[in-house]
Structures are given as C-alpha cells and as structure tokens.
Amino acid sequence: MSEGSLRVVDSVQGKQHDKTIKGLLRQLVNGSPEQQAIEAGEIDAIIDYSGRNVILFPAARDALRLPAAGESTHEPVANNLLAALTQQEYQRLAPYLESVTLASGTVLHEPGEPIRFVYFPVDCLISLLPMVTGGRTVEVGLVGFDGMVGTSLALGVNVSSLRARVQIGGRAFRVSQARFTSALQDSQTLQHELNLYIYTELAASRQTALCRTLHRIEERVASRLLMTSARVRSDQFFVTQESLACVLGVRRESITQAAGALQRRRLITYSRGNLRILNRQGLEAASCHCYGRLDNLSHRA
Amino acid sequence: MSARRGKPGNTIDGPTTVAVLRLYIAGDAPNSVQAVVNIEAICRDCLNGAYDLEIIDVLEYPERAMAAGILVTPTLTKVYPLPAAQVVGNLSDRPRVLLAIGTRSEEQ
C-alpha cells in the first residue's frame, strides 16, 4: 500500500468524475504523446498530482470493477464507499459481502446493541434515530448509497447508540462486524473514505439540528423529498406521512398540510404514500436547501 | 504488483548494455494488460535477455509514478542507457517502442 496521506485510486463519482478527467486532460500539452494516446484509446488512467489521486478512465474503471459474491457480472458496485476501494481491496472484501433486500420498517439494530453487521445501502434508505424515553424520536442521520450503517466501528465502538431503521426498502450489501473491522485495518482507502463520510455525517446532523430550529415545515419537507429522491435515485418512491413526521420530528397533521401545499403548487403528487416529484426545480426553490448543501458535502471539494 | 522480469545481461564475453525499463500500468485495465503482453514480447524477441523490466502498478504504488513524473498509464520508460525515453499507450506500435528503447536489435 501507499504511504502517508496518498489517495490510491479514484473515488470520484459520476459527473464529478467526468469533470476531474476533463480538468486533467486540459492540463496535457496539445499534441503531446499522452494526448495522442488518449485519443487513440490507449490510456487506462490519468494521474492527478494535485489531488494525489489516480483517476481511471471509464472503460478501465468498468474492467477493474469486480462483481460482488452472488451478483450478476455487469452490476456495478452501487455504493460509494465500496466503489471507492481499490480493486485489490474490493477483491478481498467481496467474498464476504452479502447482498440483502431490506423491507421498509426493519430495524437493523437498536441502541445499546452490539453491531453484528455493517450495511452498505444500494437503493434503500436507512434512518438513524436516537431513542428518547417517553417522547417522540427524531432522525439524526440518513444513510443511502453514499454511505454505510455502522460507522461507529471505524471509531472503535462496536455498540450502536442509535436505532437504524429501514425507511425506504431496497437492496444493500452487508458484511459481518469482524470482517469489516479487519478490512478496515487493511485498507487505507476505506479508512480515508470512512473518515470523510463520518465527517459528512457529523456535519449533516449539525445541519439537521439547525434546520429543525430555523426552517419552516414545508421547506423541510421539500428538502427531505429531494434528498430522498437523490438517495434512492428515483423521482418516485414510497414514504408514509407517519414516517415523514417521525424523521422530521413534527406532527402528522403538519406533514399533511405541507404536502398538500406542495401538491397544490404542482410540485409533487402524493397519494397513499406514493410520492412523485413533478417539478424538481420548483421543489428545490420551495426547499430550505439544507439537504442540497449536505449532498454537496459528500463529494470532495 | 511490482514485478521484475528479465535476466542479468552479463555474459562471458563481458557486460552488454542492459536496458532498464519501467512499465507503469493500472492493474488489469485493458490497455495495461495489452502493454504488459506487448513489452514482454518485445523484450523476448528483440533484447536477447539484456533487459531489466519492472512493472509498476500505479493503483498500488501511485507515489512511484508521481516520483517519475508519469502522467498517464500505461507508460513505458527507459531509465538506462541514457538518454531516458518514454512511450505512452498500449505499446502495440513495436517500431516506436524499439526506437524509444534505442535498441538496434531489430537490425539483426
């Protein structure tokens, strides 16, 4: 493995990835051998000196991406943390990754329980909720394909302080606590990505606290729907008013009112839990932008 | 992977010039695999064992690529004999690789 703070392999996702490649390509001298070889399709990776990063070209990226155990060959690793691993690191972890489908409402662990599995969501959404005796609970974290459930292991704590509850059902990969801990010891990439992710989680929970205090319910509902849509990668999803009320820490009637207002403005349709975003720009304008800001945080600067 | 291939170039007739080559690749990415196959064939066919080829996987040793000023992979560098030279790409253009290595073996 590499030394110091060196980043080993690209972990830049999607559009950000294309942007990084384009930026690096612009730095190459016109007509240079590097540029000619790129045009001839003979290049696999470009080295980003300022980011101390190796950025794989899409074809190389696809070729190096190994399928997880039990997965079809062409399925990409659809979780950002897993996708950030180097081929070698991923290969070591892959045999222990189990593909699971999580039903909405399932509790992955309760506060005070030992963490038996770490979950990497693919298209499901997990709420992290602290338990308040005798009172309503409120969500302090939301985990989608950008992260994982069980980050406290990276901090050396193997007991959860939160309830992890599946808010929107879907697929995830899971790996046992023991395997994850040993993978973490072996992988600087995973450590680095997790540190970054834990930082993002922390910033998100601070922002959530601020959002709850300062922003109107309608704005918060709009933000929440946008964030959910981004995490499940769809404009349509199922979410009950009760669960929205629970995660936002408000009464159910407030959700009914806010959702009704958004519907009257033709930004969404919402019927029996089936939510559909009709006008994304409009919904963004109606939101308090808290979650948009947080989603940007998960991409590195 | 950082593998050394090739034999020492010293023979009973005295030392021959040994080409010191480094190939920077990105794991098993398609062009990298191609470059390894091509350079091994070139070494075998044209360098009569007088080479020291090191294959450096930048996914494992990015700092080595940076230290050498490598911009993209695959890149082949000739470290010795001087002058140093580079070929970028999957090394399918054999004459160009031989020109960069500076060997006259192709004339034999």
Ligand SMILES: [Zn+2]
């Ligand atoms: Zn807000």
